[in-house]
Amino acid sequence: MSAQTPNKETAEGTLFIVAAPSGAGKSTLVNALLERQPAISLSVSHTTRPPRPGEQYGRHYYFVERAEFEREVAEGIFLEHAEVHGNFYGTSRRTVQDLLGQGCDVLLEIDWQGAAQIRKAKPDCVSVFILPPSRAELERRLRGRGSDSAEVIERRLRNSRGEIAHAHEFDYIIVNDRFEDALDGLQAIVRAVRQRAGLQCQRHDSLIKELLAEG
Numbered sequence: 001m002s003a004q005t006p007n008k009e010t011a012e013g014t015l016f017i018v019a020a021p022s023g024a025g026k027s028t029l030v031n032a033l034l035e036r037q038p039a040i041s042l043s044v045s046h047t048t049r050p051p052r053p054g055e056q057y058g059r060h061y062y063f064v065e066r067a068e069f070e071r072e073v074a075e076g077i078f079l080e081h082a083e084v085h086g087n088f089y090g091t092s093r094r095t096v097q098d099l100l101g102q103g104c105d106v107l108l109e110i111d112w113q114g115a116a117q118i119r120k121a122k123p124d125c126v127s128v129f130i131l132p133p134s135r136a137e138l139e140r141r142l143r144g145r146g147s148d149s150a151e152v153i154e155r156r157l158r159n160s161r162g163e164i165a166h167a168h169e170f171d172y173i174i175v176n177d178r179f180e181d182a183l184d185g186l187q188a189i190v191r192a193v194r195q196r197a198g199l200q201c202q203r204h205d206s207l208i209k210e211l212l213a214e215g
């Protein structure tokens with residue numbers, strides 16, 4: 001049998017988007033997913049939000065001043081950017097393009113506004129929205145996380161309605177009730193998409209030629 005001929009040189013990686021209202025558990029899910037699937041690169045966003053205790057520059061976010069962020073917007077360095085809960089957030093165009101161009105899969109943890117911009121720029125992206133099982137549980141998780149002031153938590157809870165209203169714009173919705181089930185769901189999506197992408201980029205040219213040959 002002939003060797004299969006994967007056309008990997010020209011195949012871009014897949015761009016995954018994970019969005020959710022604050023406190024639904026997206027960062028925890030994404031981190032657990034990346035432990036299971038280390039080959040996916042998580043894009044580190046730029047933000048004007050001040051760091052939370054324990055957050056590191058370049059690992060969790062590139063924390064920048066508002067003036068610097070505005071300069072970066074003007075320079076066109078962002079693939080998408082948006083104001084969320086009173087802070088600005090943006091995804092570096094260069095980093096994402098370079099990784100995708102090398103055939104790496106990239107995951108963006110961004111809000112629904114950013115997701116809408118990415119869908120226009122990259123229609124092949126795969127987007128997932130994470131829902132909490134109830135409003136009461138969302139509030140419990142936000143307060144239990146202990147990372148934000150009461151005022152910040154109130155604002156995020158208020159904004160969650162407007163965010164959840166966009167859930168149906170996403171390719172998939174996962175309810176993060178039991179953590180392991182939600183993680184299995186997220187991993188199943190990634191696996192299925194990767195398998196499909198792998199099948200698409202294997203052209204099997206030599207096998208097809210062999211099967212079509214006379215004789």
Ligand SMILES: Nc1nc2c(ncn2[C@@H]2O[C@H](COP(=O)(O)OP(=O)(O)O)[C@@H](O)[C@H]2O)c(=O)[nH]1
Binds near residue numbers: 020021045
């Ligand atoms: N559009 C956009 N949203 C982002 C980006 N980075 C983070 N976000 C979103 O901004 C919101 C607030 O994020 P963050 O301040 O880390 O709070 P958390 O969601 O409560 O952990 C979340 O919905 C994030 O997904 C980005 O680069 N672009």
Ligand SMILES: Nc1ncnc2c1ncn2[C@@H]1O[C@H](COP(=O)(O)OP(=O)(O)O)[C@@H](O)[C@H]1O
Binds near residue numbers: 022023029
């Ligand atoms: N399925 C779950 N059940 C209970 N607690 C959860 C679950 N998923 C996440 N959490 C907790 O909820 C809090 C918010 O999760 P986090 O990942 O920071 O949310 P987000 O990134 O969406 O703002 C964290 O304390 C996290 O440990």
